[in-house]
Amino acid sequence: xxxxxxxxxxxxxxxxxxxxxxxxxxxxxxxxxxxxxxxxxxxxxxxxxxxxxxxxxxxxxxxxxxxxxxxxxxxxxxxxxxxxxxxxxxxxxxxxxxxx
Amino acid sequence: xxxxxxxxxxxxxxxxxxxxxxxxxxxxxxxxxxxxxxxxxxxxxxxxxxxxxxxxxxxxxxxxxxxxxxxxxxxxxxxxxxxxxxxxxxxxxxxxxxxxxxxxxxxxxxxxxxxxxxxxxxxxxxxxxxxxxxxxxxxxxxxxxxxxxxxxxxxxxxxxxxxxxxxxxxxxxxxxxxxxxxxxxxxxxxxxxxxxxxxxxxxxxxxxxxxxxxxxxxxxxxxxxxxxxxxxxxxxxxxxxxxxxxxxxxxxxxxxxxxxxxxxxxxxxxxxxxxxxxxxxxxxxxxxxxxxxxxxxxxxxxxxxxxxxxxxxxxxxxxxxxxxxxxxxxxxxxxxxxxxxxxxxxxxxxxxxxxxxxxxxxxxxxxxxxxxxxxxxxxxxxxxxxxxxxxxxxxxxxxxxxxxxxxxxxxxxxxxxxxxxxxxxxxxxxxxxxxxxxxxxxxxxxxxxxxxxxxxxxxxxxxxxxxxxxxxxxxxxxxxxxxxxxxxxxxxxxxxxxxxxxxxxxxxxxxxxxxxxxxxxxxxxxxxxxxxxxxxxxxxxxxxxxxxxxxxxxxxxxxxxxxxxxxxxxxxxxxxxxxxxxxxxxxxxxxxxxxxxxxxxxxxxxxxxxxxxxxxxxxxxxxxxxxxxxxxxxxxxxxxxxxxxxxxxxxx
Numbered sequence: 001x002x003x004x005x006x007x008x009x010x011x012x013x014x015x016x017x018x019x020x021x022x023x024x025x026x027x028x029x030x031x032x033x034x035x036x037x038x039x040x041x042x043x044x045x046x047x048x049x050x051x052x053x054x055x056x057x058x059x060x061x062x063x064x065x066x067x068x069x070x071x072x073x074x075x076x077x078x079x080x081x082x083x084x085x086x087x088x089x090x091x092x093x094x095x096x097x098x099x100x
Numbered sequence: 101x102x103x104x105x106x107x108x109x110x111x112x113x114x115x116x117x118x119x120x121x122x123x124x125x126x127x128x129x130x131x132x133x134x135x136x137x138x139x140x141x142x143x144x145x146x147x148x149x150x151x152x153x154x155x156x157x158x159x160x161x162x163x164x165x166x167x168x169x170x171x172x173x174x175x176x177x178x179x180x181x182x183x184x185x186x187x188x189x190x191x192x193x194x195x196x197x198x199x200x201x202x203x204x205x206x207x208x209x210x211x212x213x214x215x216x217x218x219x220x221x222x223x224x225x226x227x228x229x230x231x232x233x234x235x236x237x238x239x240x241x242x243x244x245x246x247x248x249x250x251x252x253x254x255x256x257x258x259x260x261x262x263x264x265x266x267x268x269x270x271x272x273x274x275x276x277x278x279x280x281x282x283x284x285x286x287x288x289x290x291x292x293x294x295x296x297x298x299x300x301x302x303x304x305x306x307x308x309x310x311x312x313x314x315x316x317x318x319x320x321x322x323x324x325x326x327x328x329x330x331x332x333x334x335x336x337x338x339x340x341x342x343x344x345x346x347x348x349x350x351x352x353x354x355x356x357x358x359x360x361x362x363x364x365x366x367x368x369x370x371x372x373x374x375x376x377x378x379x380x381x382x383x384x385x386x387x388x389x390x391x392x393x394x395x396x397x398x399x400x401x402x403x404x405x406x407x408x409x410x411x412x413x414x415x416x417x418x419x420x421x422x423x424x425x426x427x428x429x430x431x432x433x434x435x436x437x438x439x440x441x442x443x444x445x446x447x448x449x450x451x452x453x454x455x456x457x458x459x460x461x462x463x464x465x466x467x468x469x470x471x472x473x474x475x476x477x478x479x480x481x482x483x484x485x486x487x488x489x490x491x492x493x494x495x496x497x498x499x500x501x502x503x504x505x506x507x508x509x510x511x512x513x514x515x516x517x518x519x520x521x522x523x524x525x526x527x528x529x530x531x532x533x534x535x536x537x538x539x540x541x542x543x544x545x546x547x548x549x550x551x552x553x554x555x556x557x558x559x560x561x562x563x564x565x566x567x568x569x570x571x572x573x574x575x576x577x578x579x580x581x582x583x584x585x586x587x588x589x590x591x592x593x594x595x596x597x598x599x600x601x602x603x604x605x606x607x608x609x610x611x612x613x614x615x616x617x618x619x620x621x622x623x624x625x626x627x628x629x630x631x632x633x634x635x636x637x638x639x640x641x642x643x644x645x646x647x648x649x650x651x652x653x654x655x656x657x658x659x660x661x662x663x664x665x666x667x668x669x670x671x672x673x674x675x676x677x678x679x680x681x682x683x684x685x686x687x688x689x690x691x692x693x694x695x696x697x698x699x700x701x702x703x704x705x706x707x708x709x710x711x712x713x714x715x716x717x718x719x720x721x722x723x724x725x726x727x728x729x730x731x732x733x734x735x736x737x738x739x740x741x742x743x744x745x746x747x748x749x750x751x752x
Contacts (some may be wrong), residue, residue: 019717022710022713023710023713023717044393061196092709095709096708096709
């Protein structure tokens, strides 16, 4: 049996990778994917503890997070597409103004 | 209270009502209504005073009568001060003068101010003055008197600066106010000392306490008396604080007559007479008063010799005559001083009103050198003025003769010092006679010196008061000092008569009248018989002449020694210390603090999304660290024991 701490370390590593990606990448799509990475890192923790303590609450939380992430992906990708159409770029440094 | 009703509070309150009505609504009221209100107020006060005087002389009244108005004004610990109004012989005399002469001057003002801008404002101030003056005179304690004292100063300031568009008038008002403040400071210190030493401010209680301790002399009493004297010198324009009165002539002429000749400036004399029990106990203070009075009388009379502005001559003459009154107080002849106060109120008010009539008739000309030959053009003004001139010069049987003589006689009886005071006094009488006849000749006799002026006689609203005051100036002294002194003695003590005799009195009177005639003759010679002579004389003694013409340079001296240093220090304090260092420094400190914290905090608000996210992550990490590390045990390793019960909750 794999110890609990391994799962948690993997979860923390995924989350940290997500943060670093979010902070240092310029491409909007990459940043978006980093957010998904953070969400899934947290999901892994939930599932781990649900399994450990035999509680279903954690798994339900994971479903909620997935639903939110899916909705967010739909809205977010739509925004990204329209930004790309308007600005012809996805570098966040170039699109820090609301004005065209 | 027993005895008949005196309505004392109404005496000041009626003019105050007039002030409120005219002051608040005067600008919107029609002119006749303003006049009516302004005249009814002093007339009502006069009627009450006459009613009270009738009660007094019919014997239905026990004086001094005191009317208290409940509730008490100030009540703290053992100190009780109320709005007590005192009615005795002294305040009755003063009230008759103030309301009587005041009412006449109100009537005169209707004619004099008829075409002036701010008619209603003028009468509002005039009524306000009457309010404070009657409070001053009626006050039964020193604090209430101080209220009136300050109030008349305010009214005086407002009226001197009545033509406030003229810088000189505004400046003169300011000067009068500031110089009076110096005197008021002395008065206030005197009040505090009274409170500390007597525990009361009521005049009657102070007199009772003094009477109970016959051996109490000098010392702190001298100190109190000198402080009160400083107040009196400010209000009554004596050395060293007389400088404001000549400048006060910038006000309308009836104001000069009412405030700066007849009533307000005599407040100092009244105050000394009111506190005579105190002054009697301090021979040193009395001597100082006599010296101040004599010196002022002589100094002002010499300045008056060469002035060319008709009102300034009269102003210096007022200062000089007030000096006589102080001399009277200084030799403990208070009733003689009050007697002279009364006759002076008649003839000096008349002089100013007649001078106002001349100025009015000449369309505002005040320079004596441009007048002349007005006798034919203004006969009534001329004859009333003549009565006043003879009265002030001290000719028998005019009013001034009796009162001035009473003072000089009382001074003569006061040992060696008194002889000196008397000698200076009669010499001043000669000067007085000279400068008054000089004015008389220059203005009314001789040939007109300015053909471009077209003098005309004044309206009857102005001439009526002149005629009444002329009658008083002639006959106001016939009562004689013996009867008058007897009447006043319950309030101010008897006249000193030790070592006197009627033959001595007669001799001194003849000497004084002889000197007055000499003064008249010199004036006649110089300004009537040989009109070219004065200019030659002035040229031959140009040094003393310039000294007098420039009023001994006292204003310049005060300006250089007192005003300039004070202004410099004030400027320094205001502009450098307060404005720059305190206010400016504080403002810059606060502004700098705000800018510094802004400069630091604005780094966080970069507008850069990624830096926000980084701070967010760092914050989350810090929270995590705080929650996971067992701080209590970590710190305990370093010997620090934290009580975190409050933080984690008591249950943990």
